[in-house]
Amino acid sequence: MELANIEKLLEKYFEATTTVQEEQELKAYFSQDNVAPHLEEYTPMFQYFTDLKAEKFTRNVPLQPRRNYLKWISVAAVFVLTTGLFVNEWNKQRQVDEAFADFKTAMSLVSENLNSGASHINYLTQFEETTNKIFITRNN
Known part of the structure; x- marks a missing residue:
């Protein structure tokens, strides 16, 4: 990807005006190994978002029966x-x-x-x- 394009996308990202496709381009760029040295500080942030998306909650949550408070109210x-x-x-x-x-x-x-x-x-x-x-x- 072109470095100037990535810098523009980063600027749009911090202004909250990027589209979902543009954010995916940024995540793809920062997940590769050859990131520009002046942009390496953003790599952990995008890596965290990628890891967070893959994370799943596996613990069982016991559900208590729903009490019918509405009836008593x-x-x-x-x-x-x-x-x-x-x-x-x-x-x-x-x-x-x-x-x-x-x-x-x-x-x-x-x-x-x-x-x-x-x-x-x-x-x-x-x-x-x-x-x-x-x-x-x-x-x-």
């Missing part, structure tokens, strides 16, 4: 949602009951005041009858 979510709705309805009912009790108290006070006012109307009726008697006797 959904059960908990339904429980929280149901509890929230129940508490909300309970608070609404309690507020309605308190409002009804307040309304009942207010109506009781209004009723008491109306009844005491109605008892005074009886005195006014007697006063009017007496006044009418006085005026009728005077006019006659």
Whole structure:
């Protein structure tokens, strides 16, 4: 391969603009024995990438059975949602009951005041009858 071409490819490689084919050319160049002396410092890097690609993981990894957390999370979510709705309805009912009790108290006070006012109307009726008697006797 031409040395100028390799230097351009190296420059593109470090700028992260090379294609896969260009990277393979660089790996092929640095895997051979006759590398230019000023480019020998890159040989271990490309050799490492080649070795890394050939490396395989051979140890057995015991797989544990997958626990079904999603099922329990959904059960908990339904429980929280149901509890929230129940508490909300309970608070609404309690507020309605308190409002009804307040309304009942207010109506009781209004009723008491109306009844005491109605008892005074009886005195006014007697006063009017007496006044009418006085005026009728005077006019006659």
